[in-house]
Amino acid sequence: MCLVSWLGAGASACPRASCLSPGRLPGYAEEASGFFLECDSSVLGALQKHLALYKIRRKVTMEPRPELRVWAVLPNSPQADQTAPLQERAEATAILTRDPRTACMGWRLLTQEEGPALLPRAQLGDLQDYHTHRYQQGIPEGVRDLPPGVALPLESNLAFMNGVSFTKGCYIGQELTTRTHHMGVIRKRLLPVRLTGLLPAGGVGPGTAVLTASGQAAGKFRAGQGNVGLALLRLETIKGPLHIRISESDQVAVTASVPGWWPVATK
Known part of the structure; x- marks a missing residue:
């Protein structure tokens, strides 16, 4: 059984699919080839403008596809086998593929149809289910979790999620990213955290300092939902008690964890 959530308009990590460049999708005719890029809808215009800078004189068309819906197909429980009941497919009306992260x-389901109709054994969820799940797994998404100019690829664990290529040719920041990956030490990482205590009515704000028991800076809270979220923390501090000061006299305990899907060498 799977849980399906439509990532619809207005969400902080609301994706829209855009055909960006030549290529071929599995099962599609050559004349209809292209790539679909899922992105945060709040930066769709900025992304199109940015990619247009690199089109130069190539015959590439980039356009939004608002008629397409992107659904997340999630397991009902962390122990459930999310791969056995489904098979990747690309048809005229739908593309079902494993989440590449x-x-x-x-899974990700791209379609113009209603998602639950294509997966009859699925239960319909909502965006809160989706975001809670990914925060628990330590998966950042969208500009709220990965603010441009602030989030670094390696500290954000994008190399663990097929988000960084170390074999592709030059791209902006490629030299520094590759050198750090092969020779450097990554001292801070974006980690899933759980908050324990009385939270402010509006939640913990982005950039709020996370402190050690002695009051030393351990990192910063990035984003979250309810009592789960993400924080950029110094790895040397995560085994000790951490907290966030809510007021002069109140604080919230912060418990960080290392995701089970991370490569073993980094745990």
């Missing part, structure tokens, strides 16, 4: 994020 990590297996614990299940």
Whole structure:
């Protein structure tokens, strides 16, 4: 059994699919070839403008596809086998593929139809289910979790999620990213955290300091939902008690964890 959530308009990580460049999707005719890029809808215009800078004189068309819906197909429980009941497919009306980031994020369904109608054994969820699941798994998504100019690829664990290529030719930031990956030490990483205590009515704000028991800076809270979220933390501090000060006299305990899907060498 799977849980399906439509990532619809207005969400902080609301994707829209855009045909960006020549290529071929599995099962599609050559004349209809292209790539679909899922992105945060709040930056769709900015992304199109940015990619247009690199089109130069190529015959490439980029256009939004608002008629397409993107659904997340998630396991009902972390222990459920999310791969056995489904098979990848590309048809005239739908594309079903494994989420390229990590297996614990299940599948992505791109279609103009209603998602549950295509997966009759699925239960309809909502965006809160989806975001809670990915925060628990430590998966950042969209500009809220990965603010442009602030989030670094390696600290955000994008190399673990097929988000960084170390074999592709030059791209902006490629030299520094590759050198750090092969020779450097990554001292801070974006980690899933759980908050324990009385939270402010509006939640914990982005950039709020996370402190050690002695009051030393351990990192910063990035984003979250309810009592789960993501924080950029110094790895040397995560085994000790951490907290966020809510007021002069109140604080919220912060418990960080290392996701099970991370490569073993980094745990």
